[in-house]
Amino acid sequence: MVEIATQAGAVTQPRVPLSRTRVLSTAVALADAGGVDALSMRRIAQALGVVPMALYKHVANKNELLDGMIDALVGEIDPPAEDGDWKTVVRQRVLSARRMLLRHPWAPEVIESRMKTRAAPTPALLEYLDSMVGIFRAGGFPIDLVHHALHVMGSRLVGFSQELFEDRPGRTPDPDALAPEVMAARFPHLTELAMAVAHDPDSVVGSGCDDQFEFEFALDLTLDGLERLLNAT
Template sequence: MPDQPQEPRRTPLSRDRVLRAAVAFADAAGIDALSMRRLAQELGVVPMALYKHVANKEELLDGMVEVVFAGIEGQVPGSDWKGAVRGRILGARATLLAHTWAAQVIRSRTSPTPAVLAYLDSVIGMFRAGGLSTDLTHHVMHALGSRVLGFTEELFDNPAGASGAPQDDRAQAAAYEAMARQYPHVTELARSVAHDRRSVVGQGCDDRFEFEFALDLLLDGFGRLHGEGWTSTP
């Protein structure tokens, strides 16, 4: 009797496979399209099979952040503290640019995941290894804010308020002229520059130049305060 053809063996479902599939899905379709049912379809399983590995969608999202942050490059050997911190933060930024949904998910969390905590611990350790006091490092981390994670939160996506304006040039110009009569300085600033929309994390002015410009200003300022022996107490 001829041998019966065997069905190909399925790759066993695991937490790591579930999380990596969710990351790939969000990269391709966006985080808003992700659901437990859609993810189960992608993996070729019933939705209940996912709950053996993640308790709910919130745990799934936390796990996805863990996967993303685990891929951030580490410290460059031999760097001084400023170069080490800069490289680490720009590594985080590059990772978030590869997973544009991640910043939105991070902002939605009420507390950092273990991988994010480990990342923050490594950055704090770089400042401390550079000789910055715990007092200065505390205020440094506050000053960096979300930038330490590789993204910034702008006040508004379009400071001139033109996001809802018509897109043709004449209508846009008319909208700016009307805006300029009431808010001349805001409009002058908004019209003077063109931001690179291809390199943003989310929306707004968070392009590479703006991000590195602000980061370098902060790092230089931290270095000056460190050199002066700054302390928050009189």
């Protein structure tokens, strides 16, 4: 970095340009230190040494800030291992997500809150989920079994326990939503999944999901796992 000499002869470092990445990383650090409830644009601006209005060039509002923070955290999850069976790769990524959440204990609340109001997950979360579907598919899972597996795992895919695929009323449409053909190209595995599931418009689990079936599937899978553990004792 080039040093800049002041009129008094002192040497200072040039100001680091403000960027979306700096805003988000500062917001994450503040949330880590004091919790997300205490986070404000004013506090972020103070930490960055800028006026609050300067932030709005990079994040339009608090909701966009929170979405960007979620995406920044998803970026901390390890990429899938290039070798290994599907079960090992999925387990490693889920545990990496869990370690990420232990570093940022405020994150589950934010993810759950934003999932209640967003029309779709954030872009980085979509990419992560798409890659996880791809791992299952590469492991030989038929698409309907992938669908059920995602419901069983829910938010465990990103390190905590909450239904990620629940369709709640009151979600506002996303004005920046990608066109279907762009979605299909960018998230091919999720698109395949969305096109393949059976449609149940009255489901409380999610549009396109049979909630009674998913409930029984998860219950049976859990009981089968307990039975396997019991037999191993």
